[in-house]
């Protein structure tokens with residue numbers, strides 16, 4: 001009997017040890033597997049194939065089998081987008097709006113899964129973020145989806161030194177086109193509060209606060225200090241009263257709708273001068289000594305810092321990281337080639353934007369208006385005499 005009991009106890013202990021070993025081993029294995037997998041994903045992400053904004057994914061696959069990209073582009077331009085727009089013009093807008101007010105979303109035009117709305121441009125990134133172009137969204141559906149949410153959009157704009165002269169046009173045009181129907185709180189950062197026009201009529205639910213900031217001697221310094229000021233402002237007061245934030249340049253003007261279709265957790269706009277180029281030609285910071293360094297074989301798009309935004313938490317993380325990196329650069333006497341824009345681009349290689357705004361949202365008046373893929377210029381840099389408005393050349 002005692003022997004049997006000993007056997008029993010011994011097998012119980014052995015079974016326990018085996019279970020313990022199995023638990024420890026499987027745990028270690030899965031941890032290290034996760035780590036390896038994580039690294040692979042990271043590396044892969046940074047060195048991924050560059051998406052081509054002018055080459056929509058589906059079409060280019062078909063076209064590549066036969067022949068070239070250029071041909072399919074031309075064919076696409078001849079065809080569907082314009083036609084469907086004309087069809088929409090036949091249906092009276094007012095009537096459908098009234099109907100929609102009664103019965104929202106339900107009455108919207110049906111999307112056709114077999115008929116892409118834009119076939120001339122990329123409308124979704126390889127990480128499945130939409131690229132917003134005219135024709136890719138229905139403004140009515142978007143408005144209905146957002147209007148009932150009582151959203152407030154904080155909007156920062158810097159008017160330092162002679163740049164206060166751009167404020168009036170900026171604000172007046174924003175009141176015609178920017179986030180209409182939503183609450184907007186402009187924060188005007190300036191060294192000259194008296195130069196902020198006080199007779200721009202703001203719509204219902206729209207506010208303007210003036211925040212005094214120091215002026216620096218060089219325009220580059222004025223520009224790069226913005227990240228630090230925005231991150232402090234979000235932390236100290238903006239976060240309480242807003243759901244989203246947009247950071248805009250003041251030497252710009254609105255010409256068309258920039259509405260809630262532009263909202264997302266992390267939103268950036270594609271620079272109008274570089275969207276045709278391979279990434280090796282983007283004006284990223286290429287010196288390894290800067291924190292903004294991006295190697296030739298990384299990066300997705302070149303984003304312009306004239307407009308970026310998103311949820312407060314995400315934009316706070318972005319501006320905080322960029323201002324820390326700008327500080328590191330400063331401590332070793334380096335200034336990235338395009339100041340805060342270079343750091344923004346570095347950040348967005350690693351933290352992919354959840355929504356991309358096409359160059360319609362950050363056009364440049366100096367680029368004219370004949371690019372076929374730009375159906376509507378919404379927000380653009382005005383032509384300015386740089387020598388005259390800037391502090392230094």
Ligand code: GAL
Pocket residue numbers: 271273283304305338341
């Ligand atoms: C210019 C723009 C600058 C900067 C630069 C990048 O067109 O004015 O702000 O974005 O492109 O190369």
Ligand code: MN
Pocket residue numbers: 249250251306381
């Ligand atoms: Mn500017």
